[in-house]
Amino acid sequence: MEALQAVRGMNDILPDQVGWWQKVEKTAREVLENFGYREIRTPVAEKLELFARSIGESTDIVEKEMYSFQDRNGDFLALRPEATASVVRAYIQHNLQADPILQKFYAVGPMFRHERPQKGRYRQFHQIDAEVFGIDSPMIDAEIMHMLHLFLERLGVSGIMLNINTLGCPECRKTYRKVLQDYLIAAGDDFCPDCLRRRVTNPLRVFDCKVERCKALITGAPAIMDSIDDECRAHFDAVRGYLTRLGTPFVINPRMVRGLDYYMRTTFEVVTDRLGSQNAIGGGGRYNGLVKDLGGPDVAGIGFAIGMERLILLLQQDQTEPARAAQVFVAALGEAAGARGFLLVQELRDRGIEAEMDYEGRSLKSQMRRADKTGARYVLILGEDELNRGEIQLRDMREKTQKNLPLDGVVGEMLELSERS
RNA sequence: GUGGGUGUAGCUCAACAGGUUAGAGCACUGGGUUGUGGCCCCAGAGGCUGCCGGUUCAAGUCCGGUCACUCACCCCA
Structure with missing residues (x-):
């Protein structure tokens, strides 16, 4: 396929x-x-x-x-x-x-x-x-x-x-179109093939031509400004004035x-x-x-x-791409801690904190690498030891500091931290 | 619709004049550190060389076709 x-x-x-x-x-x-x-x-x-x-x-x-x-x-x-x-x-x-x-x-x-x-x-x-x-x-x-x-x-x-x-x-435009067309025809047949066609179908377009020969031939072409009526000119002058x-x-x-x-x-x-x-x-x-x-x-x-x-x-x-960083990464080790970490991530998100985790049970080193790449300011580390003690470690990735927190209070703590920043 | 350029790993690119098992950097995974990121080191995984056909003992490389991408023309934001 x-x-x-x-x-x-x-x-x-x-x-x-x-x-x-x-x-x-x-x-x-x-x-x-x-x-x-x-x-x-x-x-x-x-x-x-x-x-x-x-x-x-x-x-x-x-x-x-x-x-x-x-x-x-x-x-x-x-x-x-x-x-x-x-x-x-x-x-x-x-x-x-x-x-x-x-x-x-x-x-x-x-x-x-x-x-x-x-x-x-x-x-x-x-x-x-x-x-x-x-x-x-x-x-x-x-x-x-x-x-x-x-x-x-x-x-x-x-x-x-x-x-x-x-x-x-529309009247001025029609007049000008004719004036320009007459000029282009009087200028001879030395235009590029495209312009020879354009001067018949859409004479204004000749101004867009990138061929030097054509550019030279139109240097003296009549300007639209000379073909417009008083009312249109007054409008244009007013626009210019306001813009200035x-x-x-x-x-x-x-x-x-x-x-x-x-x-x-x-x-x-x-x-x-x-x-x-x-x-x-x-x-x-x-x-x-x-x-x-x-x-x-x-x-x-x-x-x-x-x-x-x-x-x-x-x-x-x-400019460089507007960056987007997660706030918290939960790194958990082992099955029991992994399950608890999963619940913690959802709880953080429920409270409006952008949180991410690794679902695949990778090594802590790998999880830390991921946390770093997501741009997370904080990592919450939950291993078997912490889980047994009812604690969790909070690491500040920017300050490179780390401390123990009671697992119960971690969501509240994160809410406070995210309000502060 | 027309013309030029380019197609090799997820990305950016190598591979002398056709010649062994198609390489490198980045990214990825694991390890160096029983459980700690960026830097460094080691290892691993990852490819129908766009596709089809032809030439040749041998094709990523040459030829033809095709598809795709890209830049430009016409035109346009």
Whole structure:
């Protein structure tokens, strides 16, 4: 029988790694809740149509990266490639607009895209996602980026930069697309094959090209800033102003392009140069038309997503795994003491003390080694002698001191010690 | 979907130009200490060398295929 293994691009997160995930999730919840966001949990699968309509029919995500399938009823479903569409669907379905207070949501969980895996990119990956509805003020654009920055700062991530840009409204975007396309066509046919294709299908994407020849050809390309209307410009200027006054560091990157169709006005991305080819660890933007497009009320929207794998890869570069140590290890010798030690361990745990033991009747030396490796501060040693005398030895592993205690009083003693530390 | 790289012990890696019984460090188990951790010493256990086929007297090594992993491209968090 051939050994089974996990699906390509879907990884196990083993106990020796899970501390990172817990730290990131805990910090995210603290920060987001503090800004008034509340958690929403949506299913991992949705009707295929939801993603096709929200993300954009002609985006690569929908065209070739969707984890889609037909269920037994013949319905076309897909595993969510991102969270925004699902959150918007839930917002509409449950008429969450009716809540006068709660218009900020966050979601944490797995997303799926059927791509070839590489560093920082997997078929099942995890995101922390935040969405705000019904607020069109540039204050919220600035606030959400400020919050994102605060979250990363609190985690101690270094070597990152917040890039911001504006796409203008759909009209501005359409105008700019045409202006840029005209420029690219006038620039000649010396582009790489990809860019020759891109300038027709998605001209903005030419800005992402890594080929030097293409980079040179676009140095003089028109900037989006020159194509947007007064209202969009005022919004962007206000966002910049608030960000500056909040002390959130950022750079304006007029060539930043994002992959989803629904963005308008403010877009942003947190990038790093320390993750190989995957430079974005999180990004988002405003999507005012989306809720209406999906059949809901005409409310504004803005949000972002953070890639947890990428974030953790960064954290691992300059931090060590958050340690976790047991408090007490019970080392028992012989059958009778072993049985008594077993009961003692359960009793300690019942009282909230993290306790561990060796169940296999190994030598004391071996048990001490284990105790040391678990990081236990205290070891309780129970041999036949102690058991007969009704005593137990308490060893402080850090201080290397040891004393006899009455077996009856040991749980109380340990409770006192654990309160003190 | 395309291109490159790599598959040997739980992990990280050796094995001259094909040549005896595939090694080392870490980790693991036992011992050195009748019942005391980290350091040290000794011993032990642990391998279908990814898989299938081919060449050869002989394959971990060469050839073909296949699978997996990995990095990159397209695209993207």
